């Protein structure tokens with residue numbers, strides 16, 4: 278059994294989608310990030326960066342103590358290796374999937390995160406970061422569109438690279454992106470949306486999501502956007 282420490286956001290959905298696609302048994306442990314549950318000591322012991330998702334595999338390959346994993350990219354690789362699915366084992370295919378997974382982890386996710394922050398949540402509408410991250414969001418959509426121009430999935434067969442990128446593209450309307458400008462991303466996004474396992478993964482915790490918006494008050498803003506370095 279796998280414990281999934283989770284809140285329904287793009288990074289959380291990557292893992293609920295992967296667990297459904299890989300048909301692994303799991304239970305959800307909710308981490309209400311707007312209430313600060315990511316700072317509880319029991320969670321920090323699993324995920325020292327106070328971010329979800331994280332997992333604890335209570336039945337790791339080879340037995341032994343449970344294995345905790347944080348960072349969604351590392352979790353996707355861990356689950357793919359555990360099941361032998363969605364990550365090729367041959368050198369060239371594996372290298373490509375890891376490249377695009379890292380592209381999502383280091384580029385698409387963080388840049389869209391900043392873009393969304395300055396468009397939707399920042400207390401002031403600041404021209405410089407809005408342009409900086411708005412341009413970067415469009416550039417990254419362009420990179421993905423060109424990649425998908427001549428292939429069905431990001432790398433060969435459907436893989437953890439697709440699972441990492443799809444939940445971020447899902448938020449395109451909020452990001453003010455017009456998918457008509459990125460027809461290959463549109464086609465890929467719509468095709469993946471038809472996958473029953475992906476839909477089940479996306480639905481995990483939809484009741485929790487209602488709580489996010491109901492409770493997104495000044496306190497939640499301070500918790501999420503007012504984190505300062507510890508002295």
Ligand SMILES: N[C@@H](CCC(=O)N[C@@H](CS)C(=O)NCC(=O)O)C(=O)O
Nearest residue numbers: 286288310327328329330348349501
């Ligand atoms: N690089 C991390 C990012 C995870 C992340 O940013 N999670 C957000 C929600 S999408 C979170 O837990 N935020 C809590 C906080 O900011 O304290 C990953 O991919 O796992």
